[in-house]
Amino acid sequence: xxxxxxxxxxxxxxxxxxxxxxxxxxxxxxxxxxxxxxxxxxxxxxxxxxxxxxxxxxxxxxxxxxxxxxxxxxxxxxxxxxxxxxxxxxxxxxxxxxxxxxxxxxxxxxxxxxxxxxxxxxxxxxxxxxxxxxxxxxxxxxxxxxxxxxxxxxxxxxxxxxxxxxxxxxxxxxxxxxxxxxxxxxxxxxxxxxxxxxxxxxxxxxxxxxxxxxxxxxxxx
Amino acid sequence: xxxxxxxxxxxxxxxxxxxxxxxxxxxxxxxxxxxxxxxxxxxxxxxxxxxxxxxxxxxxxxxxxxxxxxxxxxxxxxxxxxxxxxxxxxxxxxxxxxxxxxxxxxxxxxxxxxxxxxxxxxxxxxxxxxxxxxxxxxxxxxxxxxxxxxxxxxxxxxxxxxxxxxxxxxxxxxxxxxxxxxxxxxxxxxxxxxxxxxxxxxxxxxxxxxxxxxxxxxxxxxxxxxxxxxxxxxxxxxxxxxxxxxxxxxxxxxxxxxxxxxxxxxxxxxxxxxxxxxxxxxxxxxxxxxxxxxxxxxxxxxxxxxxxxxxxxxxxxxxxxxxxxxxxxxxxxxxxxxxxxxxxxxxxxxxxxxxxxxxxxxxxxxxxxxxxxx
Numbered sequence: 001x002x003x004x005x006x007x008x009x010x011x012x013x014x015x016x017x018x019x020x021x022x023x024x025x026x027x028x029x030x031x032x033x034x035x036x037x038x039x040x041x042x043x044x045x046x047x048x049x050x051x052x053x054x055x056x057x058x059x060x061x062x063x064x065x066x067x068x069x070x071x072x073x074x075x076x077x078x079x080x081x082x083x084x085x086x087x088x089x090x091x092x093x094x095x096x097x098x099x100x101x102x103x104x105x106x107x108x109x110x111x112x113x114x115x116x117x118x119x120x121x122x123x124x125x126x127x128x129x130x131x132x133x134x135x136x137x138x139x140x141x142x143x144x145x146x147x148x149x150x151x152x153x154x155x156x157x158x159x160x161x162x163x164x165x166x167x168x169x170x171x172x173x174x175x176x177x178x179x180x181x182x183x184x185x186x187x188x189x190x191x192x193x194x195x196x197x198x199x200x201x202x203x204x205x206x207x208x209x210x211x212x213x214x215x216x217x218x219x220x221x
Numbered sequence: 222x223x224x225x226x227x228x229x230x231x232x233x234x235x236x237x238x239x240x241x242x243x244x245x246x247x248x249x250x251x252x253x254x255x256x257x258x259x260x261x262x263x264x265x266x267x268x269x270x271x272x273x274x275x276x277x278x279x280x281x282x283x284x285x286x287x288x289x290x291x292x293x294x295x296x297x298x299x300x301x302x303x304x305x306x307x308x309x310x311x312x313x314x315x316x317x318x319x320x321x322x323x324x325x326x327x328x329x330x331x332x333x334x335x336x337x338x339x340x341x342x343x344x345x346x347x348x349x350x351x352x353x354x355x356x357x358x359x360x361x362x363x364x365x366x367x368x369x370x371x372x373x374x375x376x377x378x379x380x381x382x383x384x385x386x387x388x389x390x391x392x393x394x395x396x397x398x399x400x401x402x403x404x405x406x407x408x409x410x411x412x413x414x415x416x417x418x419x420x421x422x423x424x425x426x427x428x429x430x431x432x433x434x435x436x437x438x439x440x441x442x443x444x445x446x447x448x449x450x451x452x453x454x455x456x457x458x459x460x461x462x463x464x465x466x467x468x469x470x471x472x473x474x475x476x477x478x479x480x481x482x483x484x485x486x487x488x489x490x491x492x493x494x495x496x497x498x499x500x501x502x503x504x505x506x507x508x509x510x511x512x513x514x515x516x517x518x519x520x521x522x523x524x525x526x527x528x529x530x531x532x533x534x535x536x537x538x539x540x541x542x543x544x545x546x547x548x549x550x551x552x553x554x555x556x557x558x559x560x561x562x563x564x565x566x567x568x569x570x571x572x573x574x575x576x577x578x579x580x581x582x583x584x585x586x587x588x589x590x591x592x593x594x595x
Contacts, residue, residue, distance in 0.1 A: 016429065016430075017428050017429065017430060018426070018427045018428050018429075021429055022453075044433075047433075047460065047463060047464060047467070048429040048430075048433070048460060050460075050463075051429075051456045051457070051459045051460035051463060052429055052456040052457060052460060053456075054456075078373060100509070100510065102362065102508055102509045102510075103360070103362065103509075104372065105362065105365070105371075105372030105373060105375075138448055138449065139427075140427065140447070140448045140449025140450075140453055140527075141448060141449055141521075143449075143450075143453070144449060144450050144521075144525055145521075194510075195509070195510030195511075196510035197510075198512060199512060200510055200511060200512055201510075201511040201512050202511075202512030202513075202515070203515075203517060203518055203521070204512075
């Protein structure tokens with residue numbers, strides 16, 4: 001770890017669907033304190049959490065983020081405008097979402113996102129920084145594909161972001177849940193790991209990610 | 222389940238939803254199909270009309286192999302002939318006696334529930350009470366623009382249409398108003414069906430919200446497996462039962478719907494299915510933005526149990542373990558979900574019915590003699 005960053009202990013996940021609950025299980029398993037928030041009353045999420053992510057606590061989004069070291073966005077992309085961005089201020093925020101028109105339909109703003117959908121997410125929410133990761137694996141593969149450090153079959157996970165400290169903090173989380181993190185030092189490289197990108201849904205190792213993305217990143221530079 | 226309802230007719234007042242067939246604990250094994258066009262021995266595509274006649278033969282084979290049901294999907298895309306399931310099911314009805322005739326899934330969000338009632342009540346009549354269906358989203362979205370619906374309304378569409386369909390099936394006459402179709406006043410539809418007699422299952426892919434909706438409507442739950450280990454459904458299955466109890470609903474069964482392929486040995490099945498499955502996945506990959514489907518993912522999907530590929534012995538053990546884990550009492554095998562030749566589909570259906578299902582039944586529900594013998 002680089003100096004100057006407190007390690008992440010408390011993670012708040014916004015979105016209690018397939019992705020949010022899979023992330024919650026994985027993070028609880030790795031020893032994090034996890035809160036889970038849906039679009040409304042935590043009562044609705046409480047039962048979901050109890051059965052699909054035991055150990056994660058259901059809270060209102062505002063309460064869940066208030067004391068979180070890390071906030072993970074795992075809500076349907078079309079619900080993004082309903083999220084109050086002020087609750088994300090001064091937090092390390094991860095975008096785990098994908099824009100996937102074959103399933104979710106076309107959203108004009110994301111359709112024209114030349115620099116990747118995470119840039120749009122950052123701007124819609126008015127954030128000054130954002131990290132993209134967890135999105136290029138299937139939610140149903142996230143748990144079974146975890147391997148301990150040093151395991152010969154350990155897979156890789158790309159972590160893209162402009163803020164080096166944020167990226168380093170998230171890299172540590174990715175490593176701890178069971179993947180070799182590959183840091184990409186620009187949020188716009190998120191476009192390389194989103195649907196249509198070279199490693200989306202590919203179960204790559206860290207070496208696969210580096211080998212595949214290096215020429216693309218060099219070309220972009 | 223027969224069409225007979227001792228307590229009255231469709232016009233009776235709303236009652237508790239009945240437990241769907243199979244009851245929790247009773248086992249049910251079906252076949253699912255997507256009616257994919259495939260190539261003949263010369264590499265030429267078999268005409269769509271022939272593909273549909275093949276589907277009818279495959280259903281007849283399923284009944285002969287002792288299976289409980291046959292389900293047809295719903296798609297509107299090139300190379301898939303499953304655009305009008307109830308019509309094909311009616312043809313199957315005239316060739317079979319005991320097979321339940323269903324869908325997997327009916328894309329309810331873009332259909333008119335009144336029309337769905339008309340079709341399935343008619344199917345139920347001509348088949349003497351053998352209609353059933355699974356309603357859900359499916360994984361394709363072509364029906365939205367085709368029928369003039371906005372995908373952004375998906376949740377509202379599904380909720381509203383499911384509500385109306387269940388009223389029509391449980392509680393006629395129906396007075397109803399909603400956003401997406403004209404209101405109904407004291408509406409009675411023909412042909413009549415006894416309240417709750419046509420089993421409607423909710424097909425879900427793994428969203429907890431969809432699981433809770435199924436529980437709220439008192440519907441049995443079908444998990445559509447597209448990847449990952451079957452163990453990921455354990456928590457959702459418990460959530461379903463807890464939610465149903467909290468909504469005051471009768472306990473309903475849980476099922477699993479998954480793809481696979483059977484051969485004499487594991488190796489033979491894996492090698493024969495790899496080109497078929499990877500071909501289908503890689504045809505889909507560019508449309509969905511996936512990286513190419515590689516062999517390591519195929520092997521991982523088989524190891525995880527999301528693809529049931531192997532000898533009858535291997536598949537039966539994996540399936541019995543998975544059903545027990547999830548608490549599932551129904552399993553639908555998609556032995557015909559990909560671009561396999563008709564003869565291979567027939568072979569897989571027969572193997573599933575005569576070689577896999579008896580083994581799974583013995584593993585899950587052993588008779589006293591079988592239990593003593595183990």
